[in-house]
Amino acid sequence: MEGVGVDHLAHERKKAEFDVEEMKVVWAGSRHDYELSDRIARLVASDPAFRKDNRATLSRKELFKNTLRKAAHAWKRIAELRLSEEEAKELRFYVDEPAFTDLHWGMFIPAIKGQGTDEQQQKWLPLAYKMQIIGCYAQTELGHGSNVQGLETTATFDPQTDEFVIHSPTLTSSKWWPGGLGKVSTHAVVYARLIVNGKDHGVNGFIVQLRSLDDHMPLPGITVGDIGMKFGSGAYNTMDNGVLRFDNVRIPRDQMLMRVLQVTREGKCVQSDVPRQLIYGTMVYVRQTIVEDASYALSKAVCIATRYSAVRRQFGSQAGGSETQVIDYKTQQSRLFPLLASAYAFRFVGEWLTLLYEDVTKRLAANDFSTLPEAHACTAGLKSLTTSITADGIEECRKLCGGHGYLHASGLPELFAVYIPACTYEGDNVVLLLQVARFLMKTVAQLPSGKKPVGTTAYLGRVQYLLECKSDVQNADDWLKPAVVLEAFEARAARMCVARAQALSKFSNPEEGFAELSADLAEASVAHCQLIVVSKFIEKVQQDIPGNGVKKQLEILCYIYALHILHKHLGDFLSTACITPKQASLANDQLRSLYSKVRPNAIALVDSFNYTDHFLGSILGRYDGNVYPKLYEEAWKDPLNDSVVPDGYHEYIRPILKQQLRNSRL
Amino acid sequence: MEGVGVDHLAHERKKAEFDVEEMKVVWAGSRHDYELSDRIARLVASDPAFRKDNRATLSRKELFKNTLRKAAHAWKRIAELRLSEEEAKELRFYVDEPAFTDLHWGMFIPAIKGQGTDEQQQKWLPLAYKMQIIGCYAQTELGHGSNVQGLETTATFDPQTDEFVIHSPTLTSSKWWPGGLGKVSTHAVVYARLIVNGKDHGVNGFIVQLRSLDDHMPLPGITVGDIGMKFGSGAYNTMDNGVLRFDNVRIPRDQMLMRVLQVTREGKCVQSDVPRQLIYGTMVYVRQTIVEDASYALSKAVCIATRYSAVRRQFGSQAGGSETQVIDYKTQQSRLFPLLASAYAFRFVGEWLTLLYEDVTKRLAANDFSTLPEAHACTAGLKSLTTSITADGIEECRKLCGGHGYLHASGLPELFAVYIPACTYEGDNVVLLLQVARFLMKTVAQLPSGKKPVGTTAYLGRVQYLLECKSDVQNADDWLKPAVVLEAFEARAARMCVARAQALSKFSNPEEGFAELSADLAEASVAHCQLIVVSKFIEKVQQDIPGNGVKKQLEILCYIYALHILHKHLGDFLSTACITPKQASLANDQLRSLYSKVRPNAIALVDSFNYTDHFLGSILGRYDGNVYPKLYEEAWKDPLNDSVVPDGYHEYIRPILKQQLRNSRL
Ligand SMILES: Cc1cc2nc3c(=O)[nH]c(=O)nc-3n(C[C@H](O)[C@H](O)[C@H](O)COP(=O)(O)OP(=O)(O)OC[C@H]3O[C@@H](n4cnc5c(N)ncnc54)[C@H](O)[C@@H]3O)c2cc1C
Ligand SMILES: Cc1cc2nc3c(=O)[nH]c(=O)nc-3n(C[C@H](O)[C@H](O)[C@H](O)COP(=O)(O)OP(=O)(O)OC[C@H]3O[C@@H](n4cnc5c(N)ncnc54)[C@H](O)[C@@H]3O)c2cc1C
Ligand SMILES: [Ca+2]
Known part of the structure; x- marks a missing residue:
């Protein structure tokens, strides 16, 4: 793919058990989207005017002027190449640098x-x-x-x-x-x-x-x-x-x-x-794009950390042989693979949100506002969930790269810095969770009146069953049944909602109750949103998906996504008695075995994002895995290396060494 | 304290229910340490040569030269003022800028x-x-x-x-x-x-x-x-x-x-x-200082977020009155106060580590190596635990400040960036947890032979009891009993260790077993390390502590620390049946009530760190709470504001507006 030279990750790519080209289409959304993004990404990557590896050393003024230059150049190219709206948008995306144009076009x-x-x-x-x-x-x-x-x-x-x-x-x-x-x-x-x-x-x-x-x-x-x-x-x-x-x-x-x-x-x-509700339509739209962006940002970080984890070796050499690739350590896998699974999960829930938005738009045009509150709560919650996990996930990917992840050249520091405000703008993530909680409490309160919850809250219509059901899991493989996983997540979310609603009802002033219990309410919102992501991922893998082995890999990722959440939020599942400790332990066994299954496919699964080295902007994440020589080369470009003896030596170092500062002590 | 002018947080300071001056002594460690750090901190803060608010706009070369200048100036001042070793070290600490001198003196x-x-x-x-x-x-x-x-x-x-x-x-x-x-x-x-x-x-x-x-x-x-x-x-x-x-x-x-x-x-x-073991003595020393530094870094972030949360108002205004201080929201409290408690917890466990190091040194001198493996595992684990929580905690504090936390002027971005490598250097945090796990598994394996575990693993000597005991908690106040809390944490850690040891014993090759189960083993290490911090905090509050209300506040923080961990890691406690879901729910009720108790004391509890505005380096965290005018003033200093019309307008903006780029389309 990228340039010539040796591919240091070729042996990893050979291990893949699925058709990478077909997975690229799945990731892109359609063959049309794949071809579009592939073409535009290469266009940007091959244009020296769009280089971005020098951002860290530019002063604020130079940096800003440089962005103006790129924006003007992009605008010029869009005109010269007579790009369509869709292509122009894609071009701005791959230029990959926050600019005034984002707000002009986006807000x-x-x-x-x-x-x-x-x-x-x-x-x-x-x-x-x-x-x-x-x-x-x-x-x-x-x-x-x-x-x-x-x-x-x-x-x-x-x-x-x-x-x-x-x-x-x-x-x-x-x-x-x-x-x-x-x-x-x-x-x-x-x-x-x-x-x-x-x-x-x-x-x-x-x-x-x-x-x-x-x-x-x-x-x-x-x-x-x-x-x-x-x-x-x-x-x-x-x-x-x-x-x-x-x-x-x-x-x-x-x-x-x-x-x-x-x-x-x-x-x-x-x-x-x-109707005033129209503005909610816009919010649904904007937040859907934020969920999509979360999957792009997280997948970039995961791509870098996965490739580097296959290059990096540490410990475990036997008799002079090479050391173990750090991607083979189970701790590394248990941190990395859930994030890989999350990137795919967010991609698919984002894709589903575009359908939701289309549906909302149609209904609005027909003056049907019935699904709007649910759609609004759903996008608010998913915006909060996906951006929070992505922000933390990028930093975790950086830590997964050890010391070298801390270098600007790893790409991860800048990715983190540029991404994290997504947790704050377009609705502070905690404020959004509280909005979701309000909607959930209202939905639960209306259940006795017979009002049928719609869309992503439909499961609350089966609340009686969900309060009583018991998980059927008896062995680790039972955790690979969609219905079993879905029921555990539905039961957990439903029981948490009902428990919160009951706790609220004990307050004479409902607003006071809501304020007092808000931290617990936010947790119920998270449970609800995780259920949405899990259920949309399951729906996705239940579709027909062409390509040798593609569906199988997505199933593995889907269960990793679900079971790692089950492990991380075990307290929720156990305190509501949705599952037993024994079943939890079986889920954990299954999770470990899923990590082993994804391991040989890991590199191919991040190759499927189809990111150019330009877009990734990371020496650690290079497609060819040629990390060390390139890190070494890059170091010498730092302005500090312009001279062998640093500016300041004569004024500040030499006087210390020559005891010219300490004389004043005598 | 700082300068003149109005104190916008005076009303908050009046609410304090304890003697802040005495708490400052507790935080510093002793009256001597308090006076020393107070004197040196002011010395640095009042010397314009040590200003640090301009770091973000300096180019790499200027930044580096500036650091050389400060190092030389510090060395000069140390000589002129004839500072002692102890004072010189304190001065370098308050200069608060990574420099070559750190490695010279520290490594x-x-x-x-x-x-x-x-x-x-x-x-x-x-x-x-x-x-x-x-x-x-x-x-x-x-x-x-x-x-x-x-x-x-x-x-x-x-x-x-x-x-x-x-x-x-x-x-x-x-x-x-x-x-x-x-x-x-x-x-x-x-x-x-x-x-x-x-x-x-x-x-x-x-x-x-x-x-x-x-x-x-x-x-x-x-x-x-x-x-x-x-x-x-x-x-x-x-x-x-x-x-x-x-x-x-x-x-x-x-x-x-x-x-x-x-x-x-x-x-x-x-x-x-x-003996070769000597090197472990040095590692114990270095890691003890890292734990101490974790408490300083986390307390800085918490100080900024707490003060700003009392300044910032959002929603809930009634009839034209002012809005609610965001510190009054329970979600804000449930994110912020556990970090406040953690800062104190890490401070005290760090203090205890200095005693441990003294003990180790004495024993080494007497050729007694018996406690060394335990001391080594303990410091390795605490280094890992405290730095991980601090890194995440700084970022959480930044998020707690909403949009303004993203400004460099909030101080939090730079604090995060400068802190996070502590998770990687002096032992990658995951690698360290695995070392602790090895030690724990060895300790458990040796129990049948009658070998008495020492120090922080002594509780494993009571493993039979801890595997069987049942928590006595019947109401929320039972969670304020030291013995009850301690037993829950001991039982959890012991049961996790024993369960892992049993799982390991099923593998014919122990190394393979360790590799396969390493993620679970790391969790057992975390449980063990959290127990250490909880137990040292409990020991601290069981001592005589002078000062009106001081001990009471520390007790509140101690229980917040313990109960928030119980909530966060509830899966551990429930899956090992150390507590019941009902008891967990009582712990959560108690936690909410503790948040209300700490609320009026929050500002005073961060004032007790006795940090100068220079050291904090944050407009949001200013002692006087005068946030908005100072943010406004600061903005205009950015180089981009040197000219009203930006550099690049003529080349890159005007041609867009005047359609000079699009002409090529025709
Ligand atoms: C700011 C900074 C300052 C530094 N200063 C110095 C200095 O002054 N002098 C000096 O000599 N060095 C210094 N270092 C280097 C530092 O000590 C190393 O980066 C650190 O020891 C981590 O090693 P690594 O980078 O090789 O990480 P790696 O070990 O390569 O870590 C990569 C990943 O592999 C995982 N991993 C590695 N081994 C295992 C295992 N056995 N089991 C499971 N997972 C594993 C890690 O958990 C991590 O996720 C500095 C580093 C930084 C970032
Ligand atoms: C990079 C960036 C770009 C931006 N771009 C734009 C732009 O183009 N145009 C524009 O107009 N704005 C923009 N913003 C502003 C952004 O929309 C706001 O920062 C955002 O809405 C959050 O509001 P805040 O900063 O007031 O946070 P605050 O609401 O002050 O948050 C502070 C803390 O209070 C808590 N909190 C607040 N209310 C409640 C509540 N009711 N209950 C519980 N907790 C609460 C929050 O959870 C948070 O922890 C941008 C911000 C950033 C960082
Ligand atoms: Ca796209």
């Missing part, structure tokens, strides 16, 4: 689409599509994040001039965090409290121009800048997350996004007939 | 002390103490880390010239990682295979001069440089971790460290009467 345009009237869309979208304006999404403030209803920025209607006056009344009302805001965006969708006739109508979106289209200077009344360095080197520092203050900035009335709520010329607030 | 000198003969010590130590030479510790190689016996560098005795020839036979034998090696050290203790008369005598240490004392140029045959960027910005990039290759470099015979093994003029290898 600014969708906000106008979702919240703008038809006229507003007709006016603004063509400008945005052609990038004649560049936009960002300015919601969060210095003092206000998760609680959007608490935002302080005001948009006061002035009937005299038919304008809104956008204002930052306090320091804490400064907009803070929006990506692309600090240095690039000409426009923003700004969220502010709508004040009409002295009355506060809550938070709404407004299109506000920030900078002159002539010379890029901030418009009068606008103070804007970058909020400074973030986690790590390279990573998210390519992005100009910004701060923004308004000193009574005036915008025309028609720049309030009025799809749902309108302000008339006379200053009347009129609710349109478009 | 090079101890290696010579531990492995050098009396004559060697007399020759080299005075030079090192005065820093007329600067040394590092060169063990790890590009291809060899954990398995020290696998090192490839050779030291071949040449009887003709009475020298050793140090050589790097392969690329993978290049020394790789040693701190201080890349650019600074004049000398190194190099570990190499001793070859005498063609026979390999295993790995030994050698003092090798690397650079000229005249002009700092590498000596002939030596290739040396920096290995490049590591995780994060600032952080460990202040250190010149290095690469080193030898091309037949000759050193005099008397530069082999010969305390244990000697090579005579004639080329005979003679074992001295100094």
Whole structure:
């Protein structure tokens, strides 16, 4: 695949018991998606303008300018090659560097689409599509994040001039965090409290121009800048997350996004007939893409750690032979293979979420809101679960690489630094779990009334059975039966939900009860979300899957995914008596045996992600396994090695050695 | 404490139910230690030469030079102020920046002390103490880390010239990682295979001069440089971790460290009467300091997250009042307070380890090696446990700060990046757990022979009782009885050890069994180590502790520590039937109530660490809680804000906006 030279992992690739090319198609989603991503990934990888191995040594200014350069180059290539929307998106994905374009395409345009009237869309979208304006999404403030209803920025209607006056009344009302805001965006969708006739109508979106289209200077009344360095080197520092203050900035009335709520010329607030629930549709969409991204980020980390674990040898040499590959240690397997399985699991649940989103969209168009709360809770929960596991999983992959994982050249430090905010943005993961818990408690509370739970909560409709059932497992192989595994996970989630609902009912004030028990409630949400992932993985492997041995490998990964969770959350399963300690021990035996089965296929399973060395950005994860010479080569490129004797020797080292500092002691 | 101005956390400080000044003494270890650290911390904080808030924006070269400058300044101040050894060490600690001096004082000198003969010590130590030479510790190689016996560098005795020839036979034998090696050290203790008369005598240490004392140029045959960027910005990039290759470099015979093994003029290898076990003494010492450092790092993170959680408000405002402090959310408490308790727990177990080390040293002097294996296993296990929890805990603290935790200015990104290698160096944490497991299995295997387990394994002597006992807990308050908690932890650890030993005995080949079950064995080690921490915390709170309310707070933290582990590892406790699900649920109720008790004392409990704002290095963790104005101020200092219109606008942004790139499409 990559270049020429020796393939140090060839012996590993020979061990594979399945058709790797077919697995690539499964991972990509379809043959079309596979060919598309393969083509665009190579296009990016082969273009020197997109190199990214130098990010760590660039200063903040150089780094940022470099990102601007890449964005312009990408835009140019998209035009030159006449790429379709789909191809352009894929290209931005493989450029693999946070940039203002993410927010322009991913938040600014969708906000106008979702919240703008038809006229507003007709006016603004063509400008945005052609990038004649560049936009960002300015919601969060210095003092206000998760609680959007608490935002302080005001948009006061002035009937005299038919304008809104956008204002930052306090320091804490400064907009803070929006990506692309600090240095690039000409426009923003700004969220502010709508004040009409002295009355506060809550938070709404407004299109506000920030900078002159002539010379890029901030418009009068606008103070804007970058909020400074973030986690790590390279990573998210390519992005100009910004701060923004308004000193009574005036915008025309028609720049309030009025799809749902309108302000008339006379200053009347009129609710349109478009239902408010529409915004949940957008959230379902955005969170589905985050789940997809989780599978990409985790699979990158797993790919690096798996390949390096096959290259790295440590201990166990017999009679001068080579040492044991660390991937052969059961501790290494028990840390690595569940993450490999999770990457696949998240990929498939993400794929299923796209179907869910299509379904939601269709229903919304038909004014059917019945499944929306469930779909919303489901995506909120899966966003939380998959991003948390991915963030921790990347760091675990780094540890799996021992000392060398700590080198920037391993790719893992930057992957971690760039990934972790996914646990915070688009909903703090804990806040999201509590939302899921609210939905679950409501669902349980409504069971007696006969209301049938839908979609991913349908199992709660069988709660009587699930409270009483006993697992049939008698030997380790029973844990390879889909129905057995599914029932254990359903019983656990159902029993945890019911137990929490009962505990809540003991409080006279339900809100107090919810607050007091919130940590336990969040655990029930996790159990529910894990059940979703397990059940979607099982559904996937029950489909027809072509390719020699492909389905077999996916089954193995599916059971690893389920049984490792069972082991990790054993307390849940045992305290609710869903399984016995003996059955738990059999599950653990089965898990060990599954690790042995996946072992010979491990390299091929990460090859199936079809990542180029450019995209991986890791010397440890190189396709050809030629790690040591390349690490050695790379070291000498560090600026510190520009001179043999370091800058500072004469001022600071020599005086110590020559006792010129200690003389003052005498 | 810090400066003037308003104290935004004054209302929190008023809530404290204990004497903070007395708690500071407890945390420091003694009044002497408190006064010492307080004085030196202020000395460093008030010296502008030691500022560290600019690390993230310095280029690698500037950063490194800056560290050299600080090291020289520190050395100068130590001389000017005639600081004692103890004070000098404290000063380096509060300068709080990885530097070559860490390895010189922490590894090079101890290696010579531990492995050098009396004559060697007399020759080299005075030079090192005065820093007329600067040394590092060169063990790890590009291809060899954990398995020290696998090192490839050779030291071949040449009887003709009475020298050793140090050589790097392969690329993978290049020394790789040693701190201080890349650019600074004049000398190194190099570990190499001793070859005498063609026979390999295993790995030994050698003092090798690397650079000229005249002009700092590498000596002939030596290739040396920096290995490049590591995780994060600032952080460990202040250190010149290095690469080193030898091309037949000759050193005099008397530069082999010969305390244990000697090579005579004639080329005979003679074992001295100094027992090999001595090296374990050094390992006990080094790992004890790592446990101590874990408590410092974790307490820093907890201090930042706790203060900010009291400043940060989100949701729950009633009728225009201010929102709820996020520290009042039970989910926040259930994530934060166990880490607060862990910081104290690690502090006390670290304190106890210093006593253990004193005991070991005394016994070694008296040729009593009986407790050494137990002491060694104990420190290995505690190093693994405390560093793993601390690494994860820092990241959890960052997440607890929401979006702002992701800013470099929060201090948490750099704290994480600089801390995490502690999980890898001085023994990979998983490899260490497996060593502990070996010791535990041996201990269990020897029980039938009547051999009494000592020290931290003494409880295994009561294994019969522990296999049968049943927990007496009947209500939540029973979980506040030391004996009850201790018995549950002892029973869990004992039962896990015995179960693993039984599983092992089913294998005909014990090594195969150990390999196959290693993941489960590592879990038994964790259970054992957690028991040690719990028992030492309980011992601590059973002592006389002066100060109003101090003991009470420590008791609360002690039970939080124990019960949160019980909750997290519930599967262990239930599968071994140490407690019932009902008792587990009572423990959880108790835990929630303990969180409420610690809540009003939380700020005072982190104030008790007595950290200056300089040492904390975090705007979110500021003593005065004046977070928002300072974040705002800080943002404008980023180099990107040097100009309003960013560098790159004309080349890369304007052409996009003006459609000059898309023209090529037509
Ligand atoms: C890299 C990055 C990019 C971003 N990009 C944008 C952008 O483009 N546009 C934009 O508008 N914003 C952006 N943001 C901001 C982001 O959306 C917010 O940071 C996020 O919503 C979290 O809110 P917060 O920071 O206020 O966290 P907080 O809510 O303050 O969280 C702090 C702690 O409080 C806890 N907490 C809060 N509320 C509750 C509750 N009710 N119950 C229990 N616990 C609670 C949380 O769990 C957390 O532990 C970005 C942030 C980052 C880090
Ligand atoms: C910041 C930093 C500073 C350092 N400073 C120094 C220094 O000053 N001097 C010096 O000499 N060295 C130094 N080192 C090197 C350090 O000591 C090694 O990195 C460390 O010993 C781990 O070894 P490794 O890198 O070979 O990891 P590996 O052993 O290769 O670990 C890779 C993986 O294999 C697993 N593994 C390895 N062996 C086994 C086994 N037997 N059973 C099960 N699993 C196994 C590990 O758990 C890990 O997951 C430093 C390293 C770092 C990161
Ligand atoms: Ca894709």
